[in-house]
Amino acid sequence: MADHDTGVSLVATRVLLRTPRLSMAPQLFAYLTANDERFAPIGPKRNEPLSMEEAKRSIENSSRDYEEGKSVRFFVFLEGNDAIIGDISLTNIVRGVFRACHLGYGIDGAYEGKGYMREALSCVLRYAFDELKMHRVMANYIPTNERSGALLRRLGFSVEGYARDYLFLNGEWKDHVLTSLIEQER
Numbered sequence: 633m634a635d636h637d638t639g640v641s642l643v644a645t646r647v648l649l650r651t652p653r654l655s656m657a658p659q660l661f662a663y664l665t666a667n668d669e670r671f672a673p674i675g676p677k678r679n680e681p682l683s684m685e686e687a688k689r690s691i692e693n694s695s696r697d698y699e700e701g702k703s704v705r706f707f708v709f710l711e712g713n714d715a716i717i718g719d720i721s722l723t724n725i726v727r728g729v730f731r732a733c734h735l736g737y738g739i740d741g742a743y744e745g746k747g748y749m750r751e752a753l754s755c756v757l758r759y760a761f762d763e764l765k766m767h768r769v770m771a772n773y774i775p776t777n778e779r780s781g782a783l784l785r786r787l788g789f790s791v792e793g794y795a796r797d798y799l800f801l802n803g804e805w806k807d808h809v810l811t812s813l814i815e816q817e818r
Contacts, residue, residue, distance in 0.1 A: 649706040732768035
């Protein structure tokens with residue numbers, strides 16, 4: 633896949649968000665490697681160690697899904713720094729009468745609790761509602777992830793339910809709290 637300047641860039645006060653480019657593979661590899669243990673309990677079980685090839689495949693898949701209108705992934709950067717400090721995805725984009733998507737996000741542990749993710753998510757939510765014309769953005773979290781639940785509440789998300797054995801993560805089924813933000817409520 634060619635590394636080109638198409639895609640989306642969003643600017644907030646302290647962070648910059650960009651859709652992935654293949655040239656960002658080294659930064660993605662560094663971000664994933666630094667946070668591998670941290671993300672392991674909430675991600676799919678890994679059969680092999682992280683690799684640069686995996687980072688490239690991840691970017692290629694994200695770029696393809698973006699071009700097909702299925703999802704939009706953003707890497708989060710601090711202004712003036714080329715290190716990825718987080719990533720945010722709008723996935724399972726459905727148009728038509730539903731006009732909804734799922735929101736997923738993660739941040740480097742060194743930057744957690746400093747308001748960067750809230751700022752970045754606010755920017756991405758504006759993009760979801762204003763540019764993608766979504767009506768509903770859904771975000772689900774593991775009940776023990778209290779930080780994520782508190783962040784979603786601060787962003788205006790409402791709890792809609794509780795799903796038992798919702799996702800198979802790190803080798804086991806995990807319950808999730810189901811939340812959403814509706815266009816008119818933001």
